[in-house]
Amino acid sequence: MNVVILNRFPLDKIKYHEWFDSSHTIFLFSKIQDEVHKSDYHYAKFYEDYDSSNLVTQDIINLNKSIKIDKIIALSEKDILRAGNLRTFLHVPGMNKKTSWLFRDKVAMKNILFESNIPVTNFKEIDDITDIITFFDKYGKSVVKPRREAGSRGITIIESQEDLQALLNSNYFSPDDNNKWMIEKFVDGTLFHVDGLFGSGKVQNFFISEYLTSCLDLINGKPLLTTTLQENDNNYWDIFSITERALRALSNGFPCLFHAEVFISNQGKPFINEIACRIGGGKIYPAIKRKFGFDLMKQYIEFEMGKEPLKFSIKDKGYAGHAQLFIEKGIVSYVDQIPNKNWMLDCEINFKLGETLHAKNKKDFSIIIEGDSKEQIDIRLNEALKWFYESIEIE
Numbered sequence: 181m182n183v184v185i186l187n188r189f190p191l192d193k194i195k196y197h198e199w200f201d202s203s204h205t206i207f208l209f210s211k212i213q214d215e216v217h218k219s220d221y222h223y224a225k226f227y228e229d230y231d232s233s234n235l236v237t238q239d240i241i242n243l244n245k246s247i248k249i250d251k252i253i254a255l256s257e258k259d260i261l262r263a264g265n266l267r268t269f270l271h272v273p274g275m276n277k278k279t280s281w282l283f284r285d286k287v288a289m290k291n292i293l294f295e296s297n298i299p300v301t302n303f304k305e306i307d308d309i310t311d312i313i314t315f316f317d318k319y320g321k322s323v324v325k326p327r328r329e330a331g332s333r334g335i336t337i338i339e340s341q342e343d344l345q346a347l348l349n350s351n352y353f354s355p356d357d358n359n360k361w362m363i364e365k366f367v368d369g370t371l372f373h374v375d376g377l378f379g380s381g382k383v384q385n386f387f388i389s390e391y392l393t394s395c396l397d398l399i400n401g402k403p404l405l406t407t408t409l410q411e412n413d414n415n416y417w418d419i420f421s422i423t424e425r426a427l428r429a430l431s432n433g434f435p436c437l438f439h440a441e442v443f444i445s446n447q448g449k450p451f452i453n454e455i456a457c458r459i460g461g462g463k464i465y466p467a468i469k470r471k472f473g474f475d476l477m478k479q480y481i482e483f484e485m486g487k488e489p490l491k492f493s494i495k496d497k498g499y500a501g502h503a504q505l506f507i508e509k510g511i512v513s514y515v516d517q518i519p520n521k522n523w524m525l526d527c528e529i530n531f532k533l534g535e536t537l538h539a540k541n542k543k544d545f546s547i548i549i550e551g552d553s554k555e556q557i558d559i560r561l562n563e564a565l566k567w568f569y570e571s572i573e574i575e
Contacts, residue, residue, distance in 0.1 A: 181205070181250045181251060182247050182248060182250050183200065183250065183252075184209065184249050184266075185253045186209055186236070186256075186262060187209065187211070188211050188258065189255070190213070192214070196481070197220040204485065206222055207221070207224075207243060207249075208221045209239065211230035212228050212230065225239060237262060240252075244270050250272070250273075253484060255458055257284075260280050260284050260457060261281065263280065264276055264278075264280025265280070275434050275436055279432040283436075283455060283456060283457040284328055286327045287327050287362050290303050290452075292429055293430070298429060299450060301364050301367050303362055303363065303364035304363055306324070306361040306363055309348060312344070312363055313344070313348075315363045316344055320366075321338065321366040323335060323337055324336045325361070326360060327361060330456065337366065367443045369443045370391070371391045372409075373460060374389075374419060374438070374440040375439050375440075375459070376476065377436075377479055378427045378435065379483055381433065383420070383427065385490070386423070387472070387494060388420065389406045391404075391405070392405035403503050403504065403505040404505070406502055407554050408468075408501070410495065410499065411494065411495050418444070419444070422452060423442060426452050426455055427455065430455065431457075436457040438456065438457055439456045440454070441453035441455070459477060462546070465477065466548060467500045467502045467525075471525060471550050472492075472497055474492055498550055498552055499554060500525075500550055502546065502561075503564060505546070505565070507531065507543055507544070507574055508538065509537060509574075511535070512533055512534060512535045513573045515532075516567075516571030521560075523551060524547065524549055524564070526546075527546070527547045527564075528544075528547075530546075531543035531545075549561065
């Protein structure tokens with residue numbers, strides 16, 4: 181089988197070649213990497229401008245003229261549409277152009293979910309600023325966000341007329357911004373994320389986590405904190421159920437990784453926030469792998485290659501938590517030794533003594549931990565953050 185992989189991950193950490201047997205020929209198209217990795221693949225080409233280059237698509241089309249491409253693998257958000265377009269154009273089985281668009285564009289996604297009677301908060305695409313004004317007048321506290329960005333990039337919350345005025349005065353929108361933005365009613369509640377593998381009409385494996393802080397906190401300079409949940413935790417099966425229903429509505433039946441966000445409102449009602457057909461960002465993937473010994477990426481690729489997924493249950497396996505904090509400004513003047521804690525599974529400080537940090541060179545501190553309960557995870561994450569604030573100095 182001839183397999184094309186579209187890649188944005190560091191190849192020293194994501195070793196695709198170890199997940200395929202000798203019956204598969206791997207063609208890798210990737211953002212720039214160390215040349216040493218090329219020898220791990222039948223063919224590999226690296227691109228300086230990988231994200232924006234049309235040559236990636238052209239090179240894969242040309243490859244298909246000499247060999248028949250059987251599978252196209254894409255694991256990151258920015259490759260989903262590229263892969264879907266290629267599968268449709270080259271008649272390669274998998275998530276096609278239409279389905280990829282549903283997972284990538286939040287308005288298209290929520291239209292399908294709404295039509296399928298799956299709860300989503302009130303929303304509207306933004307054609308011009310009058311849509312923002314009328315929506316806020318009707319629903320009050322609202323969220324304005326890009327339709328096709330990942331995480332919380334570009335999000336603005338409108339709570340008051342002053343916020344609305346500030347947004348309109350900011351020149352954030354222009355007449356050329358049609359179809360790039362949406363607005364939705366703010367949900368007061370708790371946000372969860374579900375990460376797993378879907379295919380053959382059902383969720384094959386999954387991990388549910390609760391945000392102890394939010395992605396917005398991360399953007400605003402605060403740490404992002406999450407903890408996995410166990411089957412007996414509140415709302416666990418409600419979150420699973422709405423996620424599986426949403427995936428059935430959006431998917432065309434082929435295997436996919438997914439990262440879903442689900443709100444449980446203060447009234448106890450679940451809402452789908454959004455779903456991406458990719459691995460979760462930040463430390464979600466390594467936290468699951470380190471704590472539970474389950475490799476979602478590997479399982480997905482083996483599922484794509486025709487192998488049945490492993491059956492896995494999180495029951496009685498404890499909890500995993502992770503924290504991530506970005507530093508965007510200052511000079512690193514002091515870094516203490518990382519403490520040796522038996523519950524600390526991984527700790528990374530991605531900046532060096534004397535390094536100057538700024539918007540284009542922001543670096544992060546991250547930690548993965550384990551515990552026996554949500555409460556213990558919360559205590560240990562805050563202990564780790566206390567150490568960070570006391571042991572790292574940024575001038």
